[in-house]
Amino acid sequence: MDFQSCVNINKEWDIVGARQIGRDFARKIGFGTVDQARIATAISELARNIYLYAGTGKICFETIEEIDRKGLVILAVDDGPGIAEISKVMEDGYSTSGGLGAGLPGVKRLMDEFDIISEQEKGTEIKAVKWVR
Amino acid sequence: MRIPILKLHNYLLISIQIDLDDQSAIQFQEDLLSKIHQSGATGVVIDLTSVDIIDSFIAKVLGDVVTMSDLMGAKVVLTGIQPAVAMTLIDLGIHLQDVPTALDLEQGLIKLRQELEE
Numbered sequence: 001m002d003f004q005s006c007v008n009i010n011k012e013w014d015i016v017g018a019r020q021i022g023r024d025f026a027r028k029i030g031f032g033t034v035d036q037a038r039i040a041t042a043i044s045e046l047a048r049n050i051y052l053y054a055g056t057g058k059i060c061f062e063t064i065e066e067i068d069r070k071g072l073v074i075l076a077v078d079d080g081p082g083i084a085e086i087s088k089v090m091e092d093g094y095s096t097s098g099g100l101g102a103g104l105p106g107v108k109r110l111m112d113e114f115d116i117i118s119e120q121e122k123g124t125e126i127k128a129v130k131w132v133r
Numbered sequence: 134m135r136i137p138i139l140k141l142h143n144y145l146l147i148s149i150q151i152d153l154d155d156q157s158a159i160q161f162q163e164d165l166l167s168k169i170h171q172s173g174a175t176g177v178v179i180d181l182t183s184v185d186i187i188d189s190f191i192a193k194v195l196g197d198v199v200t201m202s203d204l205m206g207a208k209v210v211l212t213g214i215q216p217a218v219a220m221t222l223i224d225l226g227i228h229l230q231d232v233p234t235a236l237d238l239e240q241g242l243i244k245l246r247q248e249l250e251e
Contacts, residue, residue, distance in 0.1 A: 016154045019186060037185060037217035038224060044188035045225075048155075092226050102189040106225035 003060035003075060007047075010056050015047040018059045022074065025061045029072055030132050038110040039072060039130055045103040046076040046126060052097055054080020054123065064129070071131040074111070079123035086118060136161045138168045144245065145169065145207075146238070148180040158194040165198055169207045176245035177202055180238050182213030192227045199232050208248050210234065212241035 005025070007018040022043040026036045043059060050057035057078025064071050088094050090108070095101035104126075108114040113129035134157045139146045145168055151157065165177065179195070181187070187195070199209045210233045214222075222229065233248070235241040 012155050016152050019188075020152065023186075034217040034220055037215075037221050040186050041188050041221045041225065044186060044190075048188070048190060100189045100193050100227060102192075102225045102227055106189060106227075109224045109226070110221060 003062045006058045006060040008056070008058050009047050009050045009078075012051060015044055015051060018047040019043045022059070022061060025063075026072055026130075029063055029070060031072070031130070032133075035130060035133070039074070042107045042110040042128060042130075043074060045107050046074065046128075049103055050076060050078045050080070054078035056080075057123075069131050071112070071129050074126075074128045074130075076126040076128075077123070082120040082122055082124055083116075083118040084120060086116060090116075134160075135164065138165060140168075140172055140174065143172075143174050144176045144178065144242070145172065145174045146178050146180070148183065148238075150183045152186070153184070153191050155190055158191055162194055162198045162201070166201055166205065169202055169205050174207055175249055176242075177207055177209040178212055178238060178241040178245065179209060180212045180241070181218070182215070182237070184218065185215060187214075187218050187222060189225055189227060192222060192225070192229065196229055196232055208233070208245055210241040210244050210248075212236065212238050 019040040023036050023040040026039040060075040062073040064073055083089055089104050092105045093101040111128040111130050115127045118124040134151055202209045212235045235244045
């Protein structure tokens with residue numbers, strides 16, 4: 001998939017930058033206020049994970065259009081250490097950084113579709129989709 | 134970016150009007166605690182009317198600052214949480230159950246006064 005726009009995540013402030021760009025993107029596609037907040041929050045969680053665990057990576061946005069629906073794809077990619085136990089990080093309350101452990105399970109609930117591929121020592125790729133209602 | 138903390142009698146009032154990054158959130162936590170210490174304030178209202186995103190990190194910082202202030206003897210009330218923010222917090226699985234909240238600044242001050250009189 002050729003992504004329309006990507007934000008590099010290298011420093012902490014990029015988390016804010018990514019969610020602002022993502023929110024604008026969501027608004028242009030036609031998402032309502034609540035879904036814009038959901039999308040921006042999901043991006044914030046994904047960007048923070050990249051920053052905290054991989055150091056650097058990027059978040060990309062793309063509009064998808066099907067015959068009867070339209071949506072936003074968010075792709076979060078890093079080439080960090082990867083996730084050893086994906087089932088663990090998808091549990092509510094699991095955190096290795098002293099956080100709330102709400103990040104990834106939260107993103108899954110905030111978005112309509114959620115897919116994670118991670119390989120140790122290679123990196124992690126998370127794809128999440130939200131459809132306009 | 135520093136968030137201004139205003140003193141009014143024995144209350145501290147804060148209105149968060151920037152898109153909070155992690156560093157500003159941590160800085161605010163430290164600033165608020167030292168301001169409580171300096172001023173001897175017994176009540177704090179943090180107004181979130183202009184905040185349109187609270188992710189898990191910011192939620193943790195806010196929840197923690199309420200508990201920390203409580204340890205120091207100051208009651209904190211969070212006010213003005215937007216409908217979209219309330220909905221995304223629940224999606225994230227964050228319930229902030231022990232955190233006092235109120236609809237707006239005015240209700241927040243009323244709540245503080247009631248709590249402090251008890």
